[in-house]
Structure formats: C-alpha cells, structure tokens
Amino acid sequence: MSTTDLRDDGRAIEPGYAIDVQKLNKRFGDKHVVNDVSLRVAHGEIFGFLGPNGSGKTTSIRMMCGLLTPDSGSGTCLGYDIRRDSEQIKRNVGYMTQRFSYWEDLTIRENLDFVARIYEMPNRREAVDRALESLGLASRASQLTGALSGGWKQRLALAACMLHEPKLLLLDEPTAGVDPNARRDFWEELHRLAARGISVLVSTHYMDEAERCHKLAYIAYGKLLAQGSAADIIASQDLQTWAIHGEQLTALSTQLRAMPGVDQTVVFGSVLHASGRDHAALAAAIERVSAGRSLRTERIGTGLEDVFIYLMSHVADNYGAAS
Numbered sequence: 001m002s003t004t005d006l007r008d009d010g011r012a013i014e015p016g017y018a019i020d021v022q023k024l025n026k027r028f029g030d031k032h033v034v035n036d037v038s039l040r041v042a043h044g045e046i047f048g049f050l051g052p053n054g055s056g057k058t059t060s061i062r063m064m065c066g067l068l069t070p071d072s073g074s075g076t077c078l079g080y081d082i083r084r085d086s087e088q089i090k091r092n093v094g095y096m097t098q099r100f101s102y103w104e105d106l107t108i109r110e111n112l113d114f115v116a117r118i119y120e121m122p123n124r125r126e127a128v129d130r131a132l133e134s135l136g137l138a139s140r141a142s143q144l145t146g147a148l149s150g151g152w153k154q155r156l157a158l159a160a161c162m163l164h165e166p167k168l169l170l171l172d173e174p175t176a177g178v179d180p181n182a183r184r185d186f187w188e189e190l191h192r193l194a195a196r197g198i199s200v201l202v203s204t205h206y207m208d209e210a211e212r213c214h215k216l217a218y219i220a221y222g223k224l225l226a227q228g229s230a231a232d233i234i235a236s237q238d239l240q241t242w243a244i245h246g247e248q249l250t251a252l253s254t255q256l257r258a259m260p261g262v263d264q265t266v267v268f269g270s271v272l273h274a275s276g277r278d279h280a281a282l283a284a285a286i287e288r289v290s291a292g293r294s295l296r297t298e299r300i301g302t303g304l305e306d307v308f309i310y311l312m313s314h315v316a317d318n319y320g321a322a323s
C-alpha cells in the first residue's frame with residue numbers, strides 16, 4: 001500500500017468502495033422513482049443523501065442494500081452484488097429505517113437483547129454489552145425506553161443496528177424530530193464510528209447535518225443532480241450570493257426576482273439572499289434596488305441551502321418541460 005492510501009488520521013483506507021452502484025432505476029407503476037442513480041461511498045466516509053420528500057432516497061437505499069431489486073442498473077455493497085447477494089449484504093449492513101420500533105416498557109438492554117434474539121445472534125450478551133458501551137448507553141442500560149428523550153431513542157436505534165458490528169450503516173433520516181443538541185451528539189457519534197472505518201450513508205433534510213458529511217448527493221424527482229463534497233457542489237453551480245438586511249424583505253424579494261441577473265431569492269428569517277450566475281448583472285440589480293433605501297447589502301459565500309434550492313427549482317422546470 002502506498003502512502004497515498006492513508007487517511008488524515010494515518011489509518012489505512014480499504015481499497016474499493018463500501019457502495020458502488022451504477023445507473024439504478026426503479027419505477028412504481030408509471031412513476032419513475034429512481035432514475036439512473038450512480039453513486040460511490042468510500043470506506044470510512046460519511047455520505048449524506050439529500051432531497052425533498054418523495055424524491056427517491058429510501059427507494060435508492062433499499063436497492064443498495066439488496067432489499068429491493070432495481071428494474072435496471074447494477075452495483076456492489078461491501079463488495080457483494082446488490083442483485084445476487086442480498087443475504088450477505090443484510091448480514092453485513094446496519095440499516096436504520098425511518099420507523100425504528102422498540103418496546104416502551106422494556107429497558108434499553110432488554111430492547112437490544114430482543115433484537116439480538118430475533119437475529120439469532122451468537123454471544124448475545126457480549127454483543128449487547130459491546131453495543132451499549134460503544135454508543136455510550138451503558139450507564140442507562142436499565143432505563144425504561146418509554147421514558148427516554150428522542151435523542152436517546154435514536155441512539156438506541158443506532159445501537160440496535162450496530163449489534164452485529166456492520167462495516168456499513170444505512171441511516172434513513174435518523175434524526176427526524178430530534179432536538180438540535182441531541183442531533184449534534186448523534187453526529188459526533190457518527191464521526192467516531194467513521195473514524196473507526198465504518199462507512200455511513202445517511203439521508204437527512206437538515207442543512208447543518210449535510211455540512212458535516214464528507215460527501216453529499218442531492219436527488220430530486222429520482223435524479224441525482226449533484227454529488228461531491230459540499231465545497232464541490234457549491235462551486236459546481238457558480239452562483240454568487242448577496243445578503244440583504246432591511247425592512248419589507250418579501251416585497252423586495254418579489255421585485256428582485258423580476259430583475260435581470262437575479263436567478264433566485266430566498267428569505268432566511270431577517271435576511272434575504274439573492275443569487276445568480278451572471279455576477280455583474282446580479283451586482284447591478286442589488287445596487288439598483290438599494291438606491292435610496294436603508295438596506296444593508298453584502299456579498300456572502302453561497303451556502304449549500306442556496307444551491308439545493310437552486311437545483312430543485314431548475315429540475316422542476318426541466319421536469320415540466322419534458323412532460
């Protein structure tokens with residue numbers, strides 16, 4: 001192995017990819033739910049899967065882990081063929097679905113033991129102890145699950161899918177409805193797992209979580225619109241963005257959107273973002289609307305959310321034009 005095969009923390013990277021799928025397609029009736037999706041997740045990488053509701057994330061994840069057969073396309077998950085080797089994939093992957101269920105009147109330990117029994121795991125006690133320890137649940141092992149906060153319940157769900165020590169975790173919106181502190185703790189846990197070489201594919205609607213991923217993919221109407229690091233995705237759209245602070249931002253937003261150079265306006269609380277690809281025309285539009293008004297304007301770095309909104313609005317246009 002050459003020195004280039006080492007990560008930042010000096011650990012060796014396993015060759016190949018944890019997930020490597022090409023041109024996956026799935027239709028349900030006349031709905032083309034997943035359309036030519038190709039993606040690669042490297043070992044030890046946290047890969048974020050973003051997109052609006054119903055865009056095909058869960059369906060893609062289910063195809064990648066062998067639970068659903070694609071209509072066409074191919075690929076591997078942990079080196080196993082997603083069409084042929086679904087049994088091996090299931091044994092080696094930890095899949096946290098959107099609706100993890102547990103028994104409220106059992107303790108954390110009893111819930112984990114129950115899951116271990118269902119999967120007929122050998123050395124059950126040892127596996128449960130290991131999962132409790134590695135997810136920081138040991139001191140709460142005998143607490144009743146029903147009394148736990150949302151964040152701890154999610155941690156229990158993660159422990160349950162870590163029982164068999166998978167090398168890859170597929171997490172479908174694991175922090176939906178969880179408060180910001182608990183989400184931050186959960187993500188610190190994911191980074192600890194990744195540092196141990198575990199790969200993670202995680203779907204989310206939260207931008208702060210997207211920013212914590214090593215790589216991202218954005219999907220809409222079943223099509224992958226962008227893939228790469230957050231910086232790559234932002235750079236790929238070549239948008240320039242201005243922040244505008246002042247009064248009556250909604251009216252200003254409408255006015256700006258009609259001006260040349262302004263491709264998009266979004267109000268984020270008390271700030272209006274105006275973005276566009278024609279940087280000179282955008283700057284001229286900002287100057288014109290601010291003349292004679294008490295607005296504060298500044299050029300800011302385009303954010304991931306600006307880019308995702310932009311991608312989404314453009315694919316919607318294409319979709320409409322195509323049908």
Ligand SMILES: Nc1ncnc2c1ncn2[C@@H]1O[C@H](COP(=O)(O)OP(=O)(O)OP(=O)(O)O)[C@@H](O)[C@H]1O
Nearest residue numbers: 028029031033051052053054055056057058059060
């Ligand atoms: N078994 C099925 N039969 C028919 N349609 C389905 C089936 N599973 C999913 N769909 C449809 O496929 C589309 C994509 O669904 P999917 O659950 O993959 O999206 P998603 O991106 O995970 O959404 P969300 O963010 O809401 O979880 C939706 O329109 C959904 O209604």
